[in-house]
Amino acid sequence: MTNSVVIIGAGPVGLTMAWRLIGLGVSVHVFEADDAISDQLRASTFHPPTLDMFKESGITAELVAQGRITPTWQIRQHEDGDLVEFDLNVLADETDHPYRLQCRQARLSEALLRRLPSGTVSFSTPVSAVGQDANGSAWVEVGGERISADYVIGCDGARSLVRNAMGVSLEGQTYPESTVLATTKLPFENYLSGLSGVNYVWHNEGTYSLLRLPDLWRISLHPGADETPEDALTDRSIIAKTRAIIPDAPEIEVEEKRIYRVHRRIVSDYRKGRLLLAGDAAHLNSPKGGMGMNGGIHDAFNLSEKLVAVLDGAPDDLLDLYTRQRRPIAAEEILAQADANRKRMAVKDPAERKAYLRELQQTVADRDAARAFLMRSSMFTGLKRAEAIT
Template sequence: MKPVLIVGAGPVGLTLAWRLSSAGLPVQVFEAEPGIPDQLRASTFHPPTLDMFDASGITAELIAAGRITPSWQIRMHDTGARAVFDLGVLSDRTAHPYRLQCRQARLCDALLARLPGGCVHFGAQVSQVGQQDGSAWLEVAGSRIEGSFVVGCDGARSIVRKAAGLSFSGETYPENTILATTDFPFEAHIDGLSGVNYIWEPRGTFSLLRLPDLWRISLHPRAGESAEDALEDAAIQARVDELLPGHPPIQIHEKRVYRVHRRIVDTYWQGRLVLAGDAAHLNSPKGGMGMNGGVHDAMALAEALVAIAGGAAPGTQLARYDAQRRPVAAEEILAQADANRKRMNTVDPEARAAHLAELKAIAGDPARARAFLAKSSMFDGLARAAAAVA
């Protein structure tokens, strides 16, 4: 079998490469960046994702580099009223009944260390992708490289998706999000924080996620404020001043602005061109499902490609992969992330109070909390994917 050519060396592409390589399949990974970018990207690992990496030792490395978060909450900033969800209710379903907050780059580092030398090419910008005669190819620096499949793990602007001629229907949400990291001790100024906090404040919403040595704060520009202006240090300081009047100045370590999308392709494959992760679906980051969903895609796709290498029909296996993952992305990941966003974007005080009352009722009822967390932690989506091809 010719090598599987993977475009993109993020968590999804490297997970796929690792699974295929572990099964004895040849792989080549092409990444435009000069190395693993250690930037402000995903940081939430859900329990089933940690379970998937456990036997390899990767989960232990992530835990050593991250911060275990046994509970998360939704709260009112002005009153401190909150609904707290304890993932311990899932302890009979997982060896990791918590969220782990860890930079996604640490997962990439762990995966890269487990891949054969020379199969990951950094600084390798893919310029063209195509397929013919039961194979696929890509071009890098004017050289054509042949493979059995080309897999796009190359994000929202995927060259593989474009080469396959697949539409990416959906919408771009109107708001920008400003993300910054700081070592400011929010826990000393806001009572009862969890490691992950989604917070209503009188004029909008913000979130706080705790990494081992830093807080990540997500803010939204005020009405009439451009994203560029909102990204200025002074603007971030001013927003924190509004939230915590009289606080000491915060030190901003990293910052970025991003737009949020809700999009999905009509199919995850076209012949020998296949998609996974953000190349196939984009969602609001509320709930931390994007990277985890992409990793779950990679695990399912690896199973399909290994079966093809063993003689199974490519069309049958890739249709199976699509049936496993695309409905989950559309109706579990995108729909749930969208619902999370809409709930947190509620500004009417009575509607917020009603949301919080319902969430507190769920959190206080073990059976309802278990069902709620099984869904929000992505167990339900994985069960649905398994049932789709049973």
């Protein structure tokens, strides 16, 4: 079997890559170890430029119909309600979508899968090995069979088989704390005045985040100092922490939950010969700010354009431009911003928290400063920087 491109991983990044390449006339096959699109508790924030990218296809309209438009987001202090609110309408002259959209990432994957030719994705089909030959072809092994391709793209996440075959590693750090993510239908808006759809909140006992989807809230919490990860993931612990936020709340039911460690890591090169990386296989960051999935999708749009050109006869070294354009943005925009967001929310000193709020309130009060801040936090600045790199 021979395909122009083999993609490993049928998450939102891998399926975006496949959809783009097939739409541009490339033969593609995707291998996925899971038996179906995963609807696990993962990313849910779509930034304006990502929505712009999917608009023409009709995918954005599908996501909007299934998600929740969030034109503002906040950083706030729980006890006194002091806050700063950012309004993305400041970017109305830049985008058709001046808002964040809160929608489960699986809805994007499902929309992409419906647009792929039947048989493009092989589910329940783990890849056992990846490599490339001296004669100029890449390959994967599936079920004992070797399948050749012009290029193999790893969209296979933090434990990427393709990255291992390239001989590169995710350099960086793993943060010491774990994060518990849970969903509940508890109406936080009835108990916390003036909530936005996206809220990063300082609390005397730590910090938490609240993101509103159409039918529920997602809450991010952190284990207590004396809690094991297993204890922190119990319904009892999640309910107790939520009760500490809203003491007079009625019965709290946990719909979904997961616990994870947060990383700040990136590879030295997104390409080695005919093997390439995108998304979490190439870079991992804190979820604060919701840039991980979006950054991977932006990788896919960038790489697919270059790969089509090379397959049509452009010089092979055009693919090196992919790393030159996307890696600095991941390192200096996505990872750096996510790290700054994490550090800001980790501040415990009340005076320092107030100083942060005052500084950000001054930014919001200055329209030009607010626009610059939101251009960067909404990922437009990084995309423009990448486009300027030749």
